Amino acid sequence: MSQTTSGRLLELLSLLQGRRDWPGNELANRLEVSGRTIRRDIERLRQLGYPVESITGPAGGYRLRAGSAMPPLLLDDDEAIAIAVGLRTAARASVTGIEETAVRALVKLEQVLPAHLRRRVGALGSATFTPPVEGPTVNPQHLTVIATACRDSECLRFGYRSRDGTGSRREVEPHSLVNHGRRWYLAAWDRRRQDWRTFRIDRLAAPASTGVRFTPRQLPAKDAVAYVQQSIKTAPNRFEAVVTLHAAAEEITSRVPVYWGTIEPVDEHTCRYRTGDDDLRWLALRIAMLGVDFDVHEPPELAEHLRALALRLTRAAGSQRRA
Amino acid sequence: MSQTTSGRLLELLSLLQGRRDWPGNELANRLEVSGRTIRRDIERLRQLGYPVESITGPAGGYRLRAGSAMPPLLLDDDEAIAIAVGLRTAARASVTGIEETAVRALVKLEQVLPAHLRRRVGALGSATFTPPVEGPTVNPQHLTVIATACRDSECLRFGYRSRDGTGSRREVEPHSLVNHGRRWYLAAWDRRRQDWRTFRIDRLAAPASTGVRFTPRQLPAKDAVAYVQQSIKTAPNRFEAVVTLHAAAEEITSRVPVYWGTIEPVDEHTCRYRTGDDDLRWLALRIAMLGVDFDVHEPPELAEHLRALALRLTRAAGSQRRA
């Protein structure tokens, strides 16, 4: 029984996080120490920078307030799972600009996530929402494997399906994981080809750390984001749409995430919308979902697709018995 | 300088969570203690149940492994934000079955989230994805306020817009927050009406804790979920759709989350899909997104809406210069 006091401090923190108000003597009973020690422990927490409020009088007690720094979070199993799942979706979101941080936090969490919880997260992850019309999806498992390898400078091996469909096995020294547009990219040094490459995460299969350490190289660019940008600027989406929306620009902008394209006002009641995607169905739906009238200028395939879709809807509606 | 050792233990844990491998003497430098003390601290962590692996020899060091219980998570600012945002989306998801836990974790986190971080989360939250055609959205801020009040047995005050559109101010003793279908409900004792009520979270405005404590009452049902179910079973969706899909049932089931309706096979190439929503546009899109041919049986409004949509799409496609 040596570090009872450190352990007790953590337990105390955990109790304070789990409920708002704790009378001192209840804490004393739980932790099996005298009330005086509890007061001293509270003082210790305060000195560590975690503000504990206290209320005197009957119905008084202690309460952990928000301070200026994050205290250690003490989570139970379910909460840890919820956080893991939440971070996975946040990492996948490609909306908020925190995807990379989410992955970093996920790496930190997964490193210490007990095995039985990891299994539960995995089970939930697969049951999780699969968008009906999906663009190629990034596997959050892959993200963490890759981010971990980046963080720890360990070589990675994976299969890769390049743009033209040919497959290959790669062995790389991963540099950074970058979220750009709605996609994830890995900037890495390809060991066989002896050169820098970027890989789209949704195109790679079964990434695994080889366990081999490497000494990080200097990326031939200002930073990873810049590098990825310059590597992919030549290869944007398969379809680039230009449409005129019959609605005010302001009305639309609030509803379209920036990464989904750009809105320019034309006049008070119309605006121009540019957006791209590899998948026509997805592209069409995105525009249709806006719920306003519009005209398609580019590309011809989109118009084609819309006509087909319209036909399908008309047929579906027409098949109803009542006119 | 008294509780240097507890503080140092936390710091050590934080370092070990932030990177994989740490040579002992680097830790010693960082924490400004001797190597012997580091070894002792590591031993302490192990005795607290946090498995620290060690590798001897050159290029050796310490490494925090996953154990059988969650260690305290030590997060930096950005990570805390990512987690908060992730939990918010997880709470809103209504897909995975972990929404309630996500809210609980969120409450725990928000209780200790420093003010400046809270502001950043708020900013991100508002910038966050707003679905183009949205059902009534639940404000995650409301969720945490309500969940906190439930946890701490504090009275709540809020405005409520009932089904028929009339508004009222309520003061309640919150009992539980329940996620059901795609919606959130609050089961609570209405103080003015002296009776139990359920409230749809997306219908209430500006919930705030009054600070008044109450002693929890017994809910007149097995549990909160049961209570909410029995209260709402009379009032499902505004529109209930029945359609026949021209695709195999298996193909569809994998792509439709259960709460979005039921699929029954009809024959090898067709199946019946039942789903409901308050919003026709949303309902229509959900079916259209499946990307298969279909026939609408119910309701007539849906057929109407589809025809209108089809017309819009045809016009949009036709307006292109090239045929």
Place this chain on the structure above:
DNA sequence: CTTATTTAGGTCAGGATGTGTCCTCAATCG
């Protein structure tokens, strides 16, 4: 194989620290 590096851990001495008991004060609620 040898050597250098790194963790493991025993021992010791001296100072620092944690704990319970006892006490007085201050704040708050009914």
Place this chain on the structure above:
DNA sequence: CGATTGAGGACACATCCTGACCTAAATAAG
């Protein structure tokens, strides 16, 4: 006003923590 609850000083005692020093074992590189 009285009961309850936190704040915190004082003291004595046991415990613990730390750094210094030492030896052993594992491992990677030459």
